[in-house]
Amino acid sequence: MRLLPPSANNFIRRNLLIGAVVAFTVGAALTRLTGPVPAPVHVPALLTLTLFLLTFLLRRRTAGPWLLFLSFCLTGFVHTGPALAPPSEPGHIYNIIRQKTRVTLTGILTTMPEYNGAKTRFVLAADSLMPHLQNREMVLRPVHGLVRFSLDGRLPPSIRPGDHLMVLATLNRSFTYRTPGIFDYRMHLAARDIYVTGKIKSLSRIQPFIDPDEPDRTRVRFLPQRLRLRISSFLDKTLDPDTAGLYRALLIGSRAGVSERIQEQFRATGTMHLLAISGLHMGLLGLMTTLCLTWLMKRSTTLLLHAHVPTLATLLSLVPLIGYAFIAGMNTPVFRALTMATLFLVGVVLRGQRSVLHITAAAALVVLLVKPLTLFTVSFQLSFSAVLAIALLYPRLLNLLENKKFPGGKTGRYALTGLLVSVAATLGTLPFLLLHFNRFSPIGPVMNLLIEPLLCFWALPIGLLAIPCIFIAPGLAETLLHLGSVALKGADGITRLGAQLPFATVWTITPSLVQIFFYALFLLLLLSPVPSRIRRPARAGLAMVIFWFILSPWLDTITTDTTDVTYIDVGQGSSSLVRLSSGRVILIDGGARTAPGYDVGERIIAPFLWYKQIRRIDDLIITHPDSDHYNGLFFILRRFKPRRLWVNGDGKNIRPYRQLLALARAQGVQILEPSGGDLLYSDETTELFFPAGAKRHPPGTTVNDRSLVIKLRSNRVSFLFPGDLGFGGEALVLNSGADVEADVLLAAHHGSGSSNSRKFVDAINPKFIVVSAGRSVRGPYLAREHLHNWRTAGIQVVTTADNGTVTCSTDGVKLKVESFSR
Secondary structure, three states: OOOOOHHHHHHHHHOHHHHHHHHHHHHHHHHHHHOOOOHHHHHHHHHHHHHHHHHHHHHOHHHHHHHHHHHHHHHHHHHHHHHHOOOOOOOEHHHOOOOOEEEEEEEEEOOOOEEOOOEEEEEEEEEEEEEOOOOOOOOOEEOEOEEEEEEEOOOOOOOOOOOEEEEEEEEEEOOOOOOOOOOOHHHHHHOOOEEEEEEEOOHHHEEEEOOOOOOHHHHHHOHHHHHHHHHHHHHHHHOOHHHHHHHHHHHHOOOOOOOHHHHHHHHHOOOHHHHOOOHHHHHHHHHHHHHHHHHHHOOOHHHHHHOOHHHHHHHHOHHHHHHHHHHOOOOHHHHHHHHHHHHHHHHHHHOOOOOHHHHHHHHHHHHHHHOHHHHHOHHHHHHHHHHHHHHHHHHHHHHOOOOOOOOOHHHHHHHHHHHHHHHHHHHHHHHHHHHHHOEEOOOHHHHHHHHHHHHHHHHHHHHHHHHHHHHHOHHHHHHHHHHHHHHHHHHHHHHHHHHOOOOOOEEOOOOOHHHHHHHHHHHHHHHOOOOHHHHHHHHHHHHHHHHHHHHHHHHOOOOOOOEEEEEOOOOOEEEEEEEOOOOOEEEEEEEEOOOOOOOHHHHHHHHHHHHOOOOOOOEEEOOOOOHHHHOOHHHHHHHHOOOEEEOOOOOOOOHHHHHHHHHHHHOOOEEEOOOOOOEEEEOOOEEEEEEEOOOOOOOOOOOHHHOOEEEEEEOOEEEEEOOOOOHHHHHHHHHOOOOOOOOEEEOHHHHOOOOOOHHHHHHHOOOEEEEOOOOOOOOOOOOHHHHHHHHHOOOEEEEHHHHOOEEEEEOOOOEEEEEOOO
């Protein structure tokens, strides 16, 4: 019995490589569901299945491709699964640093230091470590592994890649807030084999030294990074900071010097990908090198008589391509571009098949074999989806232009075909853009049509010509870079104007797997060779289904059978999301103590809300004007436009808080100050109210003790949010006779020792206490005495520091508590 018609089987056999790579990718992706599994567990299963496949293949040849795909799927699972696990070697620095630790460390600087105007980031390959621990002898011990450091200020130019450094720093394991929907920074670093990060307070804590036993090959190993640093320094000396930052991103793949203003312009206009090393870079360099080598070799009669000059020139062009890839940092986009260019050139030399799809599939397989965790990185997903979309969708879109006349003749047709390429890439990358960034640019295709010629066909070729001149003819290099900078300034100006358009960028919810599936199905339907009499109604019907699944969060309020309360892991701060069964959304607080420049609203709270497919907030409550309760709400006000803002009336002398209130008024948000007993919302089964309001507090009451207290009652299950009340504020609430009894208590003031008095907790009588606090906080928070007393009393305690984001769901009778962990 045949599994498929002969035509389908022939199609599969012609595209075995593509099917195998898809199967490998599916197997690798499954490891995110299963988690890391030790390699020894996989090997016997792989060998057993391989023997079975070989036996079965000999008996049933028609099933051969499917068995091949199954084998590749298991291979992807086996190959990627162990990579998800952290290093297990005892001498790896990950297994020595288990918490925040002050250390003296020695190592080799492996990469070009990247300075963003405030901080310098660089990577050391550690070779020895001395922890500074009390009551222990401090001895340097050998270690290995990469450490990513952050330093306030800039490293001196005398420190170069390959240098040995001794640093006094604070180390910790790489960390990601455990909140669904946010950027997985730990995975981002793990894809680069980095599992430990460090902070250095000042340049005085860095001491270069010379290793007399260092072999010469070590210096050669870091030559590409030293050349990269030389190019970066030359750009800084030659061009203004903004132009130098753009040229640095374009030529050597470092965006550290691109200002946040310019990056936001490119993001808002959908052109950010143009600032990454791509296949176009490699293609231009390969073409330029091949043409130059061909011209030179044709000057030699000997070569013309004894060799095929075009083939030889093509092979030799691989050498500068590989060298440029190392100078550009050999990150995932660079490695992918190099792999694709190499496979294409090898195909040219062998005069074999040069299908874009097959080359893309082979490049993806090579990248995943060498760097398995890159599958889960944004750059891999965006770059390969864009290439595939152009290869598959562009020809279909181009068919629409057949036998059509265009204004402007050939120029107009070329412009329109370029626009279709950008449209195809946008359609292919759209799910990943929304999945990772929750935004896309409707004007992106047009902006790409304007910006790409300036960057890729003007600034880039001139910049590539300038690179060798930096070392042999600096004056010529300076002239070339100034000529190329004209295009960069033009791109800066165009993106600045484009980003100011009201419809330049659209922020939206995170698509679900079901929505992505139907979107992909719709694109496949566009590509399918089904007869038009079938395709058109099927496409129309599927489009309606896609419209419903994708746009349903905008079309109506989503109602559920449960009321959900989520305590978001924001570190040392507080933010709680209440989603009632009626669909009403309330956010209580939104702030945290974070590093300067890190917006907890943009980076954590908003992505989580979009992940939950929430597009608007009905009520926003700020319990009191402490920054770790409101400093992330600027972004929330702009993107989620709450209808009402409840405040306690304090903070009028705090400038950032005044700015927040002014922004709320500008957005048309109604600002309210509740009194004790004021009702925020009620229906047949649910009440949300303020048992203790902001008014009538005695003189001298602290800001914390004036915190708004919120209670949610869902039938027989209730929740209490007491803000940062201290002992005095708790006594005021109890003396007022307020109804504070609740099943779930958000610990007052992050579990502080000066809050959560026994009398207050006894009056609440909770079954669960949730503590919203950070992981590295030292001092009064997360008081051990409280934790001991609560657990002794039989109260279940969960903390965002240990358990990540905590969600409580109730139907009004039963209560379910879940936590999120990566």
